[in-house]
Amino acid sequence: MNKEIQILLVVVFFTLVTYWGVEPFAHGAMHKHVDSMNYVYDGKADIAGAEADKVEAKKEFWGSVNKIAALTGNAEAGAAGYAMCQGCHMKGAPNMGGVVPPVLDHAGSLYDKNYLIALIKDPAMAMNTDHKYEDTMMHPMGSIKSMITEDQAIADTVAYVLANLAAEATPKEAYLEACSRCHENNYANLTQLGETPKFKYKKDTLAYRIKVLEEQDLIKAYMGKLPPDLSMLALSRNHHFLETFIENPQSQLKGTSMPRVGLTKDGVDKVISYMTSVADKNADARNSLGWKVILFFVIFTVLAYLWKKEVWSKLH
Numbered sequence: 001m002n003k004e005i006q007i008l009l010v011v012v013f014f015t016l017v018t019y020w021g022v023e024p025f026a027h028g029a030m031h032k033h034v035d036s037m038n039y040v041y042d043g044k045a046d047i048a049g050a051e052a053d054k055v056e057a058k059k060e061f062w063g064s065v066n067k068i069a070a071l072t073g074n075a076e077a078g079a080a081g082y083a084m085c086q087g088c089h090m091k092g093a094p095n096m097g098g099v100v101p102p103v104l105d106h107a108g109s110l111y112d113k114n115y116l117i118a119l120i121k122d123p124a125m126a127m128n129t130d131h132k133y134e135d136t137m138m139h140p141m142g143s144i145k146s147m148i149t150e151d152q153a154i155a156d157t158v159a160y161v162l163a164n165l166a167a168e169a170t171p172k173e174a175y176l177e178a179c180s181r182c183h184e185n186n187y188a189n190l191t192q193l194g195e196t197p198k199f200k201y202k203k204d205t206l207a208y209r210i211k212v213l214e215e216q217d218l219i220k221a222y223m224g225k226l227p228p229d230l231s232m233l234a235l236s237r238n239h240h241f242l243e244t245f246i247e248n249p250q251s252q253l254k255g256t257s258m259p260r261v262g263l264t265k266d267g268v269d270k271v272i273s274y275m276t277s278v279a280d281k282n283a284d285a286r287n288s289l290g291w292k293v294i295l296f297f298v299i300f301t302v303l304a305y306l307w308k309k310e311v312w313s314k315l316h
């Protein structure tokens, strides 16, 4: 065999080993595949991922959540329970223990039923951030545990939410209600305080900026770090990562303080579609330009061919 071919074979061999062996191995080792929970909030993933001394408590907690889920809730009777939610979840609410409680206008269509039950039973357990608390009553929403205690009352309150707050949210509303209290989004002109207004005078702009920084300090104290700006996350992370991260942040980032956001599939799709539309504002314009460019090249190729024939015909 001649030398060139031998060299070629060696190069091909090592290229293929890298491509099919080393790269997938490194990728798999650094980014473990995480299965989606398929939007089922029954505690299986939490129990599987719990520290040994927490397993029993988690089993018991999710066992009782599943029991409450089997009860028939009475939406009318649940109005009394929901009145307690409104004490904190009102428009213009102040920061409570680190964040401003989100408005619940679309909670019935964005959040999963089992998750809502778990949230009233014990917010820190539901969000899978109980590792942060000695006593989960310390969670900013923890006092709900002492306000609605009976299983039937929890089922009724959730029935009320599912029946009365189930209007379809726009992607932006979904994002605002589920993510915006913690994450800034520069491209969308959003901070943790909502849409940033335009001010006539610079001093007002600066005064507003100070309010934002103070809010961010509270969130930092609550979360341990400032949650990242989400402007570009829809491009730097794929759909599967975002979906599994929202369902259960612990699955991707063990020990993280970001709570689970127990959204339904529809809720997650809306949040991601909003994030994508913000991160990639020009996607539609770009896609519609694509076929025009191809058309240009086709016409240009035909012209170039005809021109070449014309030029060469005189030389033969």
Ligand code: HEC
Pocket (backbone or CB within 6 Å): 081, 082, 084, 085, 086, 087, 088, 089, 096, 097, 099, 100, 101, 102, 104, 107, 111, 119, 120, 127, 140, 141, 142, 143, 144, 148, 157, 161, 178, 181, 259, 260, 261, 262
């Ligand atoms: C003591 C105040 C308080 C009460 C009462 C309260 N909440 Fe909350 N709630 C909060 C705060 C604060 C947060 C944000 C916590 C966080 O982001 O870590 C929150 C978050 C939520 C979320 C978002 C959860 C998530 O995973 O993103 C939902 C849904 C919710 N509450 C529903 C309810 C319902 C339903 C009730 C009544 C049964 C209720 N809350 C009662 C303070 C309260």
Ligand code: HEC
Pocket (backbone or CB within 6 Å): 099, 178, 179, 180, 181, 182, 183, 223, 225, 226, 227, 228, 230, 233, 237, 242, 245, 246, 253, 255, 256, 257, 258, 259, 261, 271
């Ligand atoms: C209660 C606050 C809170 C809420 C609500 C919240 N997050 Fe987060 N998020 C965090 C914190 C804190 C981090 C940083 C996690 C860390 O580094 O441990 C984070 C990190 C992230 C990351 C970065 C993960 C990475 O690649 O490192 C993404 C993506 C994200 N959040 C998406 C979302 C989305 C989407 C929503 C709404 C559905 C949301 N978050 C709601 C607190 C929150």
